[in-house]
Amino acid sequence: MLPFLLLPLLLVRHGNRLDSNLLLAETSQKIMENKDQLKVERIGGFGGFGLPGSHLKSMGNISIADLPPDDLHQINRLFQGNIHLNAPKTDGFRYRITMWIGDTLKTIEVPEENVPVSIRNSVKDTLE
Numbered sequence: 730m731l732p733f734l735l736l737p738l739l740l741v742r743h744g745n746r747l748d749s750n751l752l753l754a755e756t757s758q759k760i761m762e763n764k765d766q767l768k769v770e771r772i773g774g775f776g777g778f779g780l781p782g783s784h785l786k787s788m789g790n791i792s793i794a795d796l797p798p799d800d801l802h803q804i805n806r807l808f809q810g811n812i813h814l815n816a817p818k819t820d821g822f823r824y825r826i827t828m829w830i831g832d833t834l835k836t837i838e839v840p841e842e843n844v845p846v847s848i849r850n851s852v853k854d855t856l857e
Contacts, residue, residue, distance in 0.1 A: 764829040766790045767804070771841075771852045774822045789851035793828070800845035804828075807837055815842040824848070 771787035793801065806812040808830060817823060822841040826848065827834060841849070 763790075765793050766828070767793060767796075767848065767851075768827040769848055769851050770825040770827075771822050771849075772825055772838075774820055784857050786855045786857055787852045788855070789853055791848060791851040796845075796847055800847045803843075803845050804848070807839055807843065808835060812843065815840050818842075824852075 767790065769789045769791065796804070803812070804826070807826070808828070817840045823838050824841060824844045825836060825838045826844070827836040829835075
């Protein structure tokens with residue numbers, strides 16, 4: 730949240746005003762510089778993983794090249810919206826998956842049941 734509060738201050742560098750689109754593009758690239766990776770976050774559940782105010786974080790990265798072909802196909806279908814999503818379970822986990830599609834950083838959020846096992850296994854829990 731703090732970076733977004735400082736955004737107006739960051740738009741001025743050495744007396745020159747920067748284009749806000751350029752700054753947002755730079756920020757997106759810093760978030761995920763490797764375009765061959767998926768960023769995976771597990772959120773929700775009984776413990777409220779990853780939700781605002783939570784000290785429990787479940788995150789991981791996985792190389793697209795390391796995905797089994799069936800899992801890659803399923804992820805592509807999820808990003809295209811060509812798959813029926815299961816109804817979320819009460820206190821169930823959701824996965825927020827981010828990847829580069831062309832030159833655009835895209836993020837989807839899906840119920841755990843729709844996420845391939847190889848991607849679920851990339852997530853590690855941390856306490857912050």
